Amino acid sequence: MSKRLFDIVVAALLLLVFSPLLLVIAAVVLIALGWPVFFTQVRPGWHAEPFTIYKVRTMRPPFAPGAELLNEQQRLTRIGRTLRSLSLDELPELFNVLKGDMSLVGPRPLLTMYLDRYSPEQARRHDVRPGITGWAQVNGRNAMSWDRKFELDVYYVDHHSLRFDLAILLQTLSQVLSRSGISEPGEVTSSEFRGPSVPDTE
Secondary structure: OOHHHHHHHHHHHHHHHHHHHHHHHHHHHHHHHOOOOEEEEEEEOHHHOEEEEEEEOOEOOOEOOOOOEOOHHHHEOHHHHHHHHOOHHHOOHHHHHHHOOOEEEOOOOOOHHHHHHOOOOHHHHHHOOOEEEOOOHHHOOOOOOHHHHHHHHHHHHHHOOHHHHHHHHHHHHHHHHHOOOOOOOOOOOOOOOOOOOOOOOO
16 A cells, blocks of 8 residues: 555544544634634645645634733643643644645644755655654654754655554554653743754864
């Protein structure tokens, strides 16, 4: 079975199984946060081509009526924190998989503003479709340095296979249940990527 066919079959089955849960989550978010229920954002995908990613909304708007700009810690709600800790906010990305924007397994799609900050080696992460989960996610998730994440992403690019994907999916289940590595200390998820680390020459 090809990777693409595997993605389609598994994503369709998961959507069928989790659609009642997704409806409940959507209702809870609608009551707690209002409309829209889903968060959308343009991300770079395969060969850095832009696509729109779908996620469950977990944050309040950046501006509160009559108040100053809120930071991410203030915007993230209790419900949103719970959804993120269980990775339930990622469920709508299964639609991205069916559309062909994403794969079940691959480097996580990051922000478009990072594109010109990658080294040539780091930019190779775009040589495969981005994934809902990936090799970096099961080896520390957000609780590791950017350089290490990209090393793991590129390793996946060079070694990806259906068997490797299955192993990562099984490890992802364990990672989600343990709720480990969800965020970098002091951050909602991780700090901003500002470019490759410069080695100390001293």
